Amino acid sequence: MILHADLDSFYASVEQRDDPSLRGRPVLVGGGVVLAASYEAKAFGVRTPMSLSKARALCPQAIVVPPRMSAYTKASRLVFEIFEDTTPIVEPLSIDEAFLDVDGLRKIRGTPVEIAHRLRADVRERAGLPITVGVAGTKFLAKVASGAGKPDGLLVVPPGEELAFLHPLPVEKLWGVGPVTAAKLRDRQIHTVGHVARIGEAALVSILGGNAGRHLHALAHNRDPRRVSTGHRRGSIGAQCALGRGAHSTEQVEATLDALVDRVTRRMRRAHRAGRTVTLRLRFGDFTRATRSRSLLKATMQTEAISRTAGDLLREARPLIAERGLTLVGVAVSNLDGDGNVQMELPFEEAPDVDRLDAAMDQVRERFGNDALRRAAMIGRTMSPSVPLLSD
Template sequence: MHDQATILHADLDSFYASVEQRDDPALRGRPVLVGMGVVLAASYEAKAFGVRTPMGVAQARHLCPQAIVVPARMSAFTTASKAVFAVFKDTTPIVEGISIDEAFLEVGGLLRIRGTPTEIARRLRAEVRERVGLPITVGVARTKFLAKVASAVGKPDGLLVVPPGQELAFLHPLPVERLWGVGPVTSGKLRERRINTVGHVARLGEATLVSLLGAHAGRHLHALAHNRDPRRVRVGVRRGSIGSQCALGRRERPFEEVEATLAALVDRVTRRMRSGHRAGRTVTLRFRFGDFTRATRSRSMWTATMQTATILRTARELLAENRAMIAERGLTLIGVAVSNLDGDGNVQLELPFEALHDEDKLDDALDAVRDRFGSSAVKRAASLGHDLSPSVPILSD
């Protein structure tokens, strides 16, 4: 752990909704929902009525009838994100991006040239507002975990510094849900036993938490409750997985349409894999259902690959195995990710070589056309008619 609070967690406020309000003055100060079938992001004016992500737009409009619903504009969000990250990199060379709208920054070596971490954070917020026109909250602490908690507590449009020596006094009164990894299931287990705050968790022994939650989760939460997080801010970290997802809305869709959407997602993911020279072994499907529950299904292949056809075949098998569950519960979002990535893009060939070579040639040909004429210049027949423009992350700030 640092002796000083030098880690910044910078997190844009209701990013997608803030971009819409920035670009359309008529939306400013009004409740805005981004997403047509499912709420991908909500402005703070909408959140005041109880709107949360992910939530069906119909339910959100019931809670907030005056809400204005706008479609997701991924190109605008990507442009805004790049502009914000340019401010991050002008602030410090040590930037670890977490998602499209948040990053960790290490500013410990900048005291003589940029000032204290608090001064740097204050200036960072002003520059993002001035150069990009968006509100951002910054948390400052000695650990990455606590800096992220501080930014969450400091929202919206705030700056919260946790001074060294006062970390546990700040952390322990917070609800258990502030601990990383505490979702609805874990929260339910803890609250059933009247373990309601981080301080309650901290007072339990590690062995008790392990017996209650399992070895990994128990040790993990015990460490966080005592603010033990040795991770440093790292630059140039390669992704552990490459994925994409698509919000489907709440209308019932034929299974064939879900298959076509999956094919388009796999096409997108494998193109990114080939662009980054990353082959992968494990295919994971993510589902979100009409009752807002979620499920994941994974399968590992014998060898790493970046071939569209091979990965799509595995993804389709997983989808088919869960067809009954999808029909029963209604699918509102599907995502696919490939993990266990090989950093050098090395692929172990299998027999028959000729068939694999033909698939590689098809992938190469499609990639070349898209590189020259744009990503929408050609589509695989399996995904025709299925626009993936809603394929954006669900934001919950």
């Protein structure tokens, strides 16, 4: 049995935990866009990443608080310590969710359901946060169960009852079904997971193509052989920032991109992983997306080198931005090495100046906080009011 543990409205819950006056009230975390909404705000239709103006129109009484990424990171670390106290087999999915394999702990810790109850109580007691846990025999179904059990709940799908739980759900509950795929299925009167299961694999392949058709057919029958993995290493490290709708100056976009690169390269250095490929991600005002990538001659984790490459990619994309408008910018570094090894160029130097600068800035920020030091290039530049959303 597998647990999927997912903190409820994580950023908003941390704000409500730390400020008792916010408890039971609609809370929005964000600047230009909503990064998180409490369940009291979600009851009015507020969703992420909705623009703050639209969210205020839906919920005028909402309290808006600025994001505090350091507080969320600290809370996340504490919760993951609780996960690891529960079982050594933990697979992180993001800052606020993970899979836990507890099937081998029956003799020493009880049944998976008993473990899930204790986990929720431990997170509430030690971290002061609500968490929802789904319990099922596959990773896919455990995640679906946690989504159905929100907020602050526990939902168990017993063995033998998986398809009875799964088949009445809408097709959107299947991993990989977004608005486009859902529309294709609904055009053919395929509305539920049960409908997907009944039409057969060959029909799905004809509608969606080989990989997608076979993938959805397997999930509709709850076939998901993946186990909880603790050895997975990130294929890329990235961050993105929703800018919101409206006009954004070139300077603002460039400043936001530099801030994202700064965040990404700090995470790379902390993980001791250098990378070769820089990818720029853009979402436009018409909801289309584009990516631009460039590979470097050698792997690096230098902020300056990656920022320069990302800036070049952004300048190449300016005609598209001018034509369509920009609502999101992101950057990712991939082709990561395993041990942070960086090939030096002749003449060999023990530590180039840029490496020493990066290391010194990292040390100051670790000791005094993220806002203790800024690069000179960022002084006087206006960034997006929203805080970068981290993603791997």
